[in-house]
Amino acid sequence: MSQKNSADLTQLRDQIDAIDTKIQSLIAERAGIAGLVAASKRHNKSAVYYRPERESQVLRAVKARNQGPLSDEVLVRLFREIMSACLAQQKPLKIAFLGPEGTFSEMATYRYFGHSVQAMPESSIDQVFTEVEAGVADFGVVPVENSTEGAVNNTLDMFMSSPLKICGEIDLPIHHYLMSKQQRLDDIKIIYSHRQTLAQCRGWLKSNAPDIETVAVSSNAEAARRAAYSEHAAAIAGQTTAALYGLHILHQQIEDQADNATRFLIIGNQLLAASGDDKTSLMIAAKDEPGLLYHILRPMNEQGVTMTRIESRPSKRKRWDYVFFIDMIGHVDDKPIAATLREIQRFTQQVKVLGSYPKSV
Numbered sequence: 001m002s003q004k005n006s007a008d009l010t011q012l013r014d015q016i017d018a019i020d021t022k023i024q025s026l027i028a029e030r031a032g033i034a035g036l037v038a039a040s041k042r043h044n045k046s047a048v049y050y051r052p053e054r055e056s057q058v059l060r061a062v063k064a065r066n067q068g069p070l071s072d073e074v075l076v077r078l079f080r081e082i083m084s085a086c087l088a089q090q091k092p093l094k095i096a097f098l099g100p101e102g103t104f105s106e107m108a109t110y111r112y113f114g115h116s117v118q119a120m121p122e123s124s125i126d127q128v129f130t131e132v133e134a135g136v137a138d139f140g141v142v143p144v145e146n147s148t149e150g151a152v153n154n155t156l157d158m159f160m161s162s163p164l165k166i167c168g169e170i171d172l173p174i175h176h177y178l179m180s181k182q183q184r185l186d187d188i189k190i191i192y193s194h195r196q197t198l199a200q201c202r203g204w205l206k207s208n209a210p211d212i213e214t215v216a217v218s219s220n221a222e223a224a225r226r227a228a229y230s231e232h233a234a235a236i237a238g239q240t241t242a243a244l245y246g247l248h249i250l251h252q253q254i255e256d257q258a259d260n261a262t263r264f265l266i267i268g269n270q271l272l273a274a275s276g277d278d279k280t281s282l283m284i285a286a287k288d289e290p291g292l293l294y295h296i297l298r299p300m301n302e303q304g305v306t307m308t309r310i311e312s313r314p315s316k317r318k319r320w321d322y323v324f325f326i327d328m329i330g331h332v333d334d335k336p337i338a339a340t341l342r343e344i345q346r347f348t349q350q351v352k353v354l355g356s357y358p359k360s361v
């Protein structure tokens with residue numbers, strides 16, 4: 001390296017050191033102010049420390065200010081971590097997720113809340129709801145739909161009996177990796193994975209491993225654990241799972257749809273104020289009469305409310321009786337949504353607002 005180059009490098013590093021010093025003192029200043037906000041909330045018994053709607057406003061402002069060179073996604077991640085650390089000064093949030101460690105639900109948990117939380121792996125979706133209902137966890141993270149495979153029925157069905165509210169959502173791109181102790185596909189006799197994952201890789205498996213037995217297990221992480229104990233087994237799981245279980249990656253991104261994504265819900269006890277860009281989820285129990293769907297869709301259309309999703313599930317009360325799950329753009333306090341709700345209530349047995357929450361940032 002020439003002398004000039006080396007002098008340039010020293011100067012650039014000095015600049016970086018000076019900037020780091022400023023960033024550090026600004027982060028400390030921010031943490032101090034967040035601490036003051038928390039102290040002022042302490043005087044008010046009903047105040048809540050964690051405000052998802054406020055945090056999503058902060059993150060949207062970060063995106064709006066961004067002029068590069070870092071991507072929106074990277075900047076949102078950094079600010080998410082700063083807020084997570086500021087909040088944890090009081091007490092880290094406890095977050096129940098569908099475990100074990102290494103699942104996509106765990107990834108969604110850290111992506112949504114940052115790493116300064118106490119993440120609690122649970123054995124089932126039902127158990128995530130139970131821990132939040134009992135107050136053992138502050139919030140829960142559960143999958144609700146996949147872009148290839150559709151609804152996660154278990155999660156939808158839980159809302160029929162649970163009083164919990166939806167406090168947020170996060171879309172996570174999902175890529176699947178084939179991993180094993182073996183280096184070659186020819187040496188594999190059995191492939192383990194979660195049922196949903198196998199379904200998302202159905203085409204790849206048919207073309208590339210038509211003669212290998214596939215076995216559905218309780219989670220992708222459980223699949224990796226089994227592959228780690230067996231000489232001729234492989235697992236399909238997320239990239240980070242391979243390192244966790246000491247497995248080689250044999251094939252990357254084997255999902256049939258390149259833009260495969262799963263949407264997760266954040267569940268908790270809070271009803272949130274509007275963030276300015278929200279969604280509302282409803283559960284509607286039907287009256288057994290003709291034109292029901294019409295009576296749900298008509299007021300939406302009249303009020304100009306956009307529906308983003310509709311699912312129906314058996315009510316489990318009697319045969320061929322259904323419950324509808326509907327997502328719409330807007331907050332329950334918005335006039336068009338409030339008017340839509342009033343109108344739907346006239347024609348249905350029960351309308352339950354599962355929550356109004358900030359759209360995934």
Ligand SMILES: C=C(O[C@@H]1C=C(C(=O)O)C=C[C@H]1O)C(=O)O
Nearest residue numbers: 034037049050051054055083086
């Ligand atoms: C600082 C506050 O409390 C918490 C911390 C936030 C932050 O670090 O920006 C934002 C919202 C709350 O989760 C607040 O309510 O403004």
